[in-house]
Amino acid sequence: MAIAVIIACALAVVNTSMWAAANNNKFKDKEKACSNRTLDGDYGFTIEGLLGIPGPGIQVRGVVLQHYDGNGNITQVDHVVIGGMVPPEEWRPGTGTYTVNPDCTGKATLFPGGTSGPPLVLFFVIVKHGEMIRQVVDGNATIATGNKLD
Numbered sequence: 001m002a003i004a005v006i007i008a009c010a011l012a013v014v015n016t017s018m019w020a021a022a023n024n025n026k027f028k029d030k031e032k033a034c035s036n037r038t039l040d041g042d043y044g045f046t047i048e049g050l051l052g053i054p055g056p057g058i059q060v061r062g063v064v065l066q067h068y069d070g071n072g073n074i075t076q077v078d079h080v081v082i083g084g085m086v087p088p089e090e091w092r093p094g095t096g097t098y099t100v101n102p103d104c105t106g107k108a109t110l111f112p113g114g115t116s117g118p119p120l121v122l123f124f125v126i127v128k129h130g131e132m133i134r135q136v137v138d139g140n141a142t143i144a145t146g147n148k149l150d
Contacts, residue, residue, distance in 0.1 A: 033102070034100050034101065034102055034103065034104035034106075034126055034130075035100055035102070036070060036071060036072045036098065036099065036100050037070045037071075038100055038104070038126055038130045039068035039070065039098065039100060039106075039126065039130060039133070040068055040069065040070035040130075041067070041068060041148055041149065042065060042066070042067050042068075042148070042149040043065075043066050043067075043068065043133055043146035043147060043148050043149065044063070044064070044065055044146060044147055044149055045063065045064040045065075045066060045133075045135070045144040045145065045146035046062075046063060046144065046145055046146075047060060047061060047062040047063065047064060047078075047080060047142060047143070047144045048060065048061055048142070048143060048144075049137070049140065049141045049142030049143055050140065050141045050142070051082065051140050051141075051142065052140075053140060053141045057141065058082060058083045059082075059083060059084070060080060060081070060082050060083075060142050061080070061081050062078055062079055062080030062081060063078065063079055064076055064077070064078040064079075064080075064144065064146070065077050065078075066146065068098065072097050072098055072099060073095075073096075073097055073098075074094075074095065074096040074097065074098055074108060074110065075093070075094070075095055076093070076094045076095075076096075076110070076112075077091040077092065077093050077094070078091070078092050078094065078112060079091055079092070080092070089113070092112055092113050093112075093113070093114075094110050094111055094112035094113060094114075095110070095111055096108055096109050096110035096111055096119070096120075097109055098124075100126065104125060104126040104127070105123070105124070105125055105126075106123070106124050106125075106126065107121065107122065107123055107124070108121070108122040108124065108135075109121055109122075110122060120137055120138075121137070121138040121139070122135045122136065122137055122138065122144075123135065123136050123138060124136075130148065131147065131148045132145070132146065132147050132148070133145070133146040134146075
């Protein structure tokens with residue numbers, strides 16, 4: 001009886017390992033199928049972080065509504081509070097471009113408030129098959145997490 005239980009347990013472990021490996025490969029294949037078209041639609045983001053690092057840092061918090069057109073272009077509006085100060089414009093518009101790599105990483109260049117100021121460069125990762133984006137702003141300690149709107 002004990003030998004039968006040991007054999008059954010060993011078979012269960014082998015089958016579970018094979019199933020996990022097969023599903024892990026399927027997930028990796030799906031994730032590597034990203035392109036600019038993976039981002040197509042509206043995403044709501046929450047921004048949090050610090051500006052002026054190194055140093056004491058200035059707290060940043062905000063919300064952003066970004067629209068990705070599937071062809072590498074972004075339009076957005078944001079409301080960002082820096083150091084507790086209300087922004088001068090309630091909803092600041094912005095435009096930019098993005099590029100998605102096959103491994104679902106990417107880079108965007110945004111011009112909040114128009115093209116006159118310096119651009120923000122963002123690095124991002126697409127997760128949950130395009131339903132979520134996680135971003136970091138190059139050169140400071142500010143991150144954003146966005147979810148696709150229904």
